[in-house]
Amino acid sequence: MYGKLLQPEIVELIDMKDFKTLKEIFTEWHPADLAELISDLPDSEQLIVFRFLPKNLTNTVFEHLPVETQKNIIMSMGKKDITGILMELSPDDRTWLFEELPSSIVKNMLALLTKEERETAKMLLGYPEDSVGRLMTPEYISVVEKMTVAQVLKKIRLEGHESETIEMLYVVDEKGRLLDEISIRQLLLASPSTRIKSMMDRRYGFLRATDDQEIAIEIFKKYDTYSLPVIDTEGFLIGIVTIDDILSVAEEETTEDIHKLGGMNALDESYLKSSVFTLIKKRAVWLIFLFIGGTFTASAMGFFEDAISAAVVLTMFVPLIIASGGNSGSQATSLIIRSLAIGELTISDWWEIMKREIISGLALGILLGSIGFAKIAISEIFTGFYGPHWFFIGITIFISLIGIVMWGTLAGSMLPLLLKRLKLDPATSSAPFVATLVDVTGIVIYFTTAQLLLKGKIL
């Protein structure tokens, strides 16, 4: 089904509380469509509609809901319903939901699980936030070398409905150490009496439970596979991660980076689900920090007060000149942060980056400087606005722009690398942050150049 599902006729049926007709309509729908419909409803109506889903669909629909909607629904449910939902949720989806819930509620929910499921849930939650362990599910099919294809197919028939994927099977030794992976394709193409051992090539990609989730994205891209095994420090197979979770992680990580690049703390929830207070809070911290940093521009301007009083004409170019530094810095920082995030660049490339940015900054500075000079020259020819010293004013603008654009480019490209070196998040080097930094220094560069070139002329 395509496009918006919350059609007027559905809204009307919900408003009229005609759940009988709704139930009939819903029986025909794909669980993913039902989940989309429910998540599009106002919070207060989500549980009402969810309760009236055909019983055989509730668990599947719940799995398809975005985690925010899952949270909203489960927090307004009774114990019995919660138990039913939680027991059916796969362990990785459960971890994902638990991460969103207050820890006191998670504690209560853990108590509702069977002993075995509770142990699993606790084990997964024991891994650090943003680690591969948090994405993992222990629901996979493992086989041993001596099994035949026929035996493995029988095992799949027995355990397959519980496994997250059967695209890949994992070969382990008698102690549970990972030896290889075998695809269902290899299995189906082989004769039933073939032994697993003869199909192995011991070439496989893997993740470690303590790896950062960002690394997992890169490893998935590298091995180009739908699932990867997860091992512990001793090589024991402890779970698998599937690519659908990686797609979600990649999206979350990028959203975080973009929010930070925009100069704010990342939102945890979607825009419309975040309260206005949250929207304000997440921005205020950085805005205040940047404002206080920005007050140094006033100090810098104050330092050149005499020059400003003597030549108001110079002041008029201040916003233009510092903005050019900010813009070139914003370009450089966005470029480098993204390349770091997808693993295209590492800190060790710093010298190569610096060389490229110096050349780029110089070229771009000369370009803008020339346009700036041309603008002054042309104004002078047609209006005589700048007076007899127009040439030196033009040269001041020209040289300042080269200096400021180069400085913006260098600061914008090197700051993310420096932050990464200090084990901080490179994305903190946001466009506004670089711009503020360049504003202050830009004023100093500009007026210093002016004083050198225009001393005894208009200063």
Added chain:
Amino acid sequence: MYGKLLQPEIVELIDMKDFKTLKEIFTEWHPADLAELISDLPDSEQLIVFRFLPKNLTNTVFEHLPVETQKNIIMSMGKKDITGILMELSPDDRTWLFEELPSSIVKNMLALLTKEERETAKMLLGYPEDSVGRLMTPEYISVVEKMTVAQVLKKIRLEGHESETIEMLYVVDEKGRLLDEISIRQLLLASPSTRIKSMMDRRYGFLRATDDQEIAIEIFKKYDTYSLPVIDTEGFLIGIVTIDDILSVAEEETTEDIHKLGGMNALDESYLKSSVFTLIKKRAVWLIFLFIGGTFTASAMGFFEDAISAAVVLTMFVPLIIASGGNSGSQATSLIIRSLAIGELTISDWWEIMKREIISGLALGILLGSIGFAKIAISEIFTGFYGPHWFFIGITIFISLIGIVMWGTLAGSMLPLLLKRLKLDPATSSAPFVATLVDVTGIVIYFTTAQLLLKGKIL
């Protein structure tokens, strides 16, 4: 294998041209690791090492290479090698590579394919760039309703090695129209004599070949599946798209958005693979555009020349005040662009967004305004810098900041929506673009407020 693969001992063997030892080492490696090693080499060495790979691995390694490296290698190969590589590449990977190559070379390469493969390649390239058709492969397994599980398993044994995935099988009618999808799991769990018809529920997600790739990302997330069928306008099954390609698309689209948000044209290649000239060109266009836009700040300042000459103290706050507008605009535009990109927001939400942004802008403006006022009050108490009219100067800063922050927030949030409404890319509303827009209006807001409040005092 983990971390950097380009170890000193490997580099040494390459330098010494000891390909015999290298070949022995490489035999043990995973094709994905070999691909990573090759793509880490300088362009000139990539083909040399690729040629010396164990013959049975070349095709798999080539598939794992990033498309830039594929391009570099294939463009230096002879006809015979090219044919071998191209024929083994799956149709979707081939489209991906052809997109990167100059069209004259693609034409030559198409001539190397068999008639059938050439038809397929041309059909896929016939879809618009960035459409689902370009991601599609016609290599899937289709079944009809009357087949039994045993018959389908036999079909998989025959055709499975050619199919992109066997996780999902697609049920079509006798004319080839898509009816349903059946997972390999359902198949393996069912008894051999079960008919496909009895396993169908006619609930499935699908893509259209002409859909935008960005939509495909959202549909994959919604259905939480590894592959989706692609149908044409009449409902005929024409291919499938697999999630690994979606992960790459999502990454590419985001890189493009981040580059644009930073105020430049998106790079087509990775940072280090782009020439310095490209780096400059991609930035220069926007930088010049923003610079010319920025010259209006000089005009705006010129308009208030009298006020500037009369009260130099006011000028000192110009950079701080306009930067605050730019920063709040950068936050708002990053937030909204990202939410639009992942489908959290649509144009129809504009009124809800506007309400939230007006409240946020007002709150943030009052916050910054208060800090600005406090700074002036405190300076006045300790240094007497601002003189008898300090209070009105403080109020001017306070009111201007509220106006400018609100305006920045509104412009930053509404511009992406407006661009989307005009069918342009919302990400064009970059942080520097919004900042430049707000700079000009910020100066007008600031000096107008000053003239109203300080007339007859310091002006």
